Amino acid sequence: MSTQKTVTVTPPGSALNGKVTPPGSKSITNRALLVAALASGTSRLTGALKSDDTRHMSNALRQMGVSIDEPDATTFVVTGQGRLSMPEQALFLGNAGTAMRFLTAAVATVDGAVTLDGDDYMRKRPIGPLLEALSRGGVDASSATGCPPVQVQGRGQVTAQRFEIDGGLSSQYVSALLMLAACGQAPIDVALTGKDIGARGYVDLTLACMQAFGAQVQSLDDTTWRVSPGGYKATDYHIEPDASAATYLWAAQALTGGRIDLGVADAAFTQPDAEAQKVIAQFPHMPAVVVGSQMQDAIPTLAVLAAFNRTPVRFTELANLRVKECDRVQALHDGLNAIRAGLATVEGDDLLVAADPGLADHVSDALVDTHADHRIAMCFALAGLKVPGIRIQDPDCVAKTYPGYWQALQSLGVQLRFDQ
Template identity: 35%
Template sequence: MTPQISRLRPLSARIPGSKSITTRALLLAAAAKGTSTLWAPLVSHDTLAFRAALGSLGVAVETSPSDQFWDVTGNGRGPVGTGEVWCADAGTAARFLPPFSAAGEGTFTFDGSEQLRARPLSPLMKAMTALGAELETPVPGRFPLTVRASGLEGGELRVDSSMSSQFLSGLLMTAPLMRHPVRADLSGSVSRPYLDMTLALMRRFGADVQESGDGVVEVRPGGYRPAAVVIEPDASTASYVFAAAAATEHRVTVPGLCGRSLQGDLRFVDTLRQLGARVEVSDRDVTVTGTGRLRGGLTLDMGDISDTFMTLAAIAPLADAPLTIGGVRHARFKESDRIAAVAQNLRACGIRVDETEDSVTVHPGPLRPARIACHRDHRIAMAFSVLGLAAQVPLTLDDPSCVTKTFPGFHQEMARLFPYYEVPEYR
């Protein structure tokens, strides 16, 4: 364990808004008839790309001077006309906006960065075609994509969600704009908590959503009504400060997260509890306190909270026995192959890692200085920043600025919370 620095001083972390809630609320507000207000939205590369993409589809988004809130005005249906839509690196824009555009009328072309072009979209495109969409793409299953929109029929929704639940979320959010009810079986989908978040937000915007006990959902036509939504802090992002607290014997509180959170990734603190950290969840905040020990010898299925598996893997070398993290095959299809990236970087630090198609086993051991390959992936950069902090070993990020995808002020906030954290120089 690292030296105890301000161990007893409670630290209140400033975590930005949830990306998952911000992007879903943006889409649902765009589909509603009237003006919705999003309070405390996440302002980052991904959400700004999503907001700009909505503008390309004709959706008006007015912002307050300091981005305290965004007002989104929708027309109660899909977009109309033509649009050239740039999604940058934002996977949520690539998965959520094509179905929304297909529910409208016109021709809309979507494209993104080389990183986004490399991410598979075949399950989404296949499901959209089955619902009546007309699609054109020069590379099957990849961006760029042209949607020739004339509305979507609805009916039975079948989509392969083994790689990402976002395919299904994007289609479900468009379902109230379709001509007929949509039925979908959610069983077998990865990251089920994200689907639950999608359905909860759809209901908040007035959608008619019925769910049976066997995991089948029916969404009926009728559209959305405007709503005001307060965006809670991002639980995935909070995992880094919680892990840092657990590994450095600090006490860190994140105000605004609570047991009623829509975000499944808050369950990461339960994982830290299993490792020996002290966890307190109130109706106003969540606090994690390090106890001086990280307990290993565990096998943990993190399939439902896979965006946090890198956080745990990064501090696993500090545990007192090996840790196995499984159920995360779909993490190979994110911004990077996250299983491979974690294994590569831990090995560069001198740590033994056993890797399978859907798991990693991390063995404890002394670390050596290393250069971390971020693969333009914000979560790899943030996770290994926590390891460098906790182990007090110089780890150099090859792309420290990639954190701006979801948390532009990450390095500065870590330095505020942990005085011995060194803010890297951006290129």
């Protein structure tokens, strides 16, 4: 249940102009932390994100014998031994989905039993398909509910020859298996079943990170990779800013007619969510249909922006959004309709945003339930840039990936009121 603390955004009534540097990429930071931990030697990760999600990952790695120093606000210095040691206690990962899924696979390298657990929200997030894929590859991994807590009985080595996973379920499952595969005793094939892969761009991020740390990966075809044994080599690695975080700033710029300098060119982002910039740039003439599968974390931003578009927007292929920190399809539907009844409808896994160019003249008494989901809090703050009166519950949940979000808005001249 969300806390009773709220934040109300006062529409600035003018263009937002200024410079805001987004934090480092969460997706890349948690990948780099893990592969650096699995490497022998010391790696220096710069431009990294320090947030709840990366804290859960780094703390879990420390529990397994990895030395991680933090000399400044954007750097991790990681010293690994080439393998993970058995932790004395269960790994608590909060609601950090990347940490839970990546580590569920990675702890197969531990010689001993490991339990991975999370908060009440995490205990509702499915992980069964990853456990089944690991089990078929000879890893003893199980869960009583198909969700965390998870038990993995590591054997200190990975003897699998092949992992198969339905890539349409979650790209994080695919990434978890790929990163583990480099620790095998022999080459391991990671193969996708099913017709599609959700957010393939995130798999590309994983492969790029693995290869930067010395892993040898061969693409056998569009759905199969062969990962050579040999593990990872310590290296220095720079992490780009977070594209998902950038979407809020791009949208704030579009909504207010302003110009926000992110300190990095739009084209420099390699993360899948950067594709959202092309959609945002078309506002208020966004396309009639936006496919969500390849830029899932950007969909909340785009859905709120669509409420102010000239014409309706249908968001499709959103099934994976239902198993994020909350059911984001339903949360977006409920939040938009709290602002104005009839603004959104759900059809299967599609979200249809009716769009109302006159919405900015509306005064709302909406109380948006974020379900402790950072992306729901941040996207509905955008609605508050145009519609007065919107209250957003649990504003502190943005610490999951963007601890400085509210300060970033204030630095652009946005007035916020926090109420307990």
